[in-house]
Amino acid sequence: MKVHKSIVYDYLVEKLFFIIGLSCLVILFLIMFFLFKEGLPLLNKVSISDFIFGMEWYPTSDNPRFGVFPLISASVAVTLIASLMAVPLSIAIAVYMAELASPITREIIKPVIEIIASIPSVVIGFFGMVVVAPFLQSYFDLDTGLNLFNAALMLGFMAIPTIASISEDAISSVPVSLKEASYALGANRCQTIIFVTVPAALSGIWTAIILGVSRVIGETMVVLMVAGGAAMMPGSLFSPVRPLTSNIAAEMAETPVGSTHYHALFAIGILLFIITFVFNIIADYLSNKYKFKHN
């Protein structure tokens, strides 16, 4: 029996596409492999607990110390404050776009959100440096305007598109029947939004928040430029800090390849990778659960 050439061709294309389709998984694996390859040798010099809970980061002194706890704290503090600002604002925008805005206003706000999402982070960092920092410095009478609050402000702004657009999807996919039932019981629009629509969209909103927070933790240029760069525990809202990402970016260029310092920076990369990986898995789980609910 003679098999037509184009059928063989079709079969080969399918196999080829399957192999190329696996590339994302391969890349993810390679990222993990190379981070661990370059990061794990640190453990020959420093124990895990000294690394994570060590209070001093002096990588280049004669008696180098590689404690990243101040950097972790800085990342957590910046992320927390940025989220406190971005989450309520983003949900308000999402509610406005999904439930209140007229079609024309929606057509204005949507592109605005997309534009914010597309602004390069180095530009936002630059704006934080040259505009927000001097303002904060003179308004609050600070030593420097490059500090935790400034970084959180800029990062909060950057997180808005992620959180708002995913929340908006979740809110607009709430079935009309739920809202109608609420109206039928005598609730007005505001009560319906607060007690019916938003709670029904909650798992989608959580997905949005987790993805937004994960972006904030991983953002580099903004914190590198505006967080101040002091590797100390954050003392106040206005103290200069040095989050994990900015520490890698600031030091990698001057670090000799293969030194303990080099391995320590990759170990910080492992930490970041694991944190964002966990966040993404949770977001993925939540969004699948939420899709299931509507079917």
Added chain:
Amino acid sequence: MKRKADIIQLITFVVIKLLSFLIIFFLIFMLGFIVKSGFSALSMDFFTKMPENQMRGGGIMPAIAGTFLLMLGSAVVSIPVGIITAVYLNEYAKNPRVVKIIRLGINNLAGVPSVVFGLFGLSLFVIFLDFGTSILAGSLTLGVLSLPIIIRSTEEALLTVPGTYREASLSLGATRWQTIYRIVLPNALPGILTGVMLSLGRSAGETAPIMFTAAAFFAPDLPRSVYSEVMALPYHIYVLATAGLHIQETRHLQYGTAIVLILLVLLLNTTGLVLRYRLRRRLR
């Protein structure tokens, strides 16, 4: 009782509306401020000349060229791989578990912090494969980073091609590959182009991934091969604004470079979004 609820509703809606408009004002203020401050730096020379006087004057031509080269290089990597991945997931894949795992991989890749991509590029491309700090290493790093964007947009575009098109083609005796190549891809083209534009915009604007893989503070010549290091717009802004002794003196150059970068990224993104918008309207 009824009136109280109405007043609460009125206040809540006004607050929500104000908060939503706040963000538009902030965006306009930010872009407006940068454009106002940097407008004077823009001139023909700014686009066409090399930096002069230890970066204190002259133009940013090499940074523009470098950014274009990096965009081009990353596109060569990400466009074919991204489109093929999306086609596989949408047109060929039958096993839902495989699809789920690949999707999980794509989502996680999209969530990897940009500086971690930089570390990855440094260890794999720059050191292990010995490409050095080069256009090649930077393009590969950026290509990997922008892969999820192309995959997502292409998948969305493929979903908009009606199933009946495929059935009609298959019923005429075409193979699946012929159907994809002649029917599905041409119909999904605007959506795929959206993904291409968005990913180019992303590559142009990223700084952290190229810091250790491609970017140079200053390159006296234009790059001669893929193994040369290059200047790039985002890195140029970062370096001028944070390093050296002339931070104040070069302010106008920083603003000017920021305007060029914003214009480039916005141009790519709006082209992509307009294509997507038109595609969606056509389907309605």
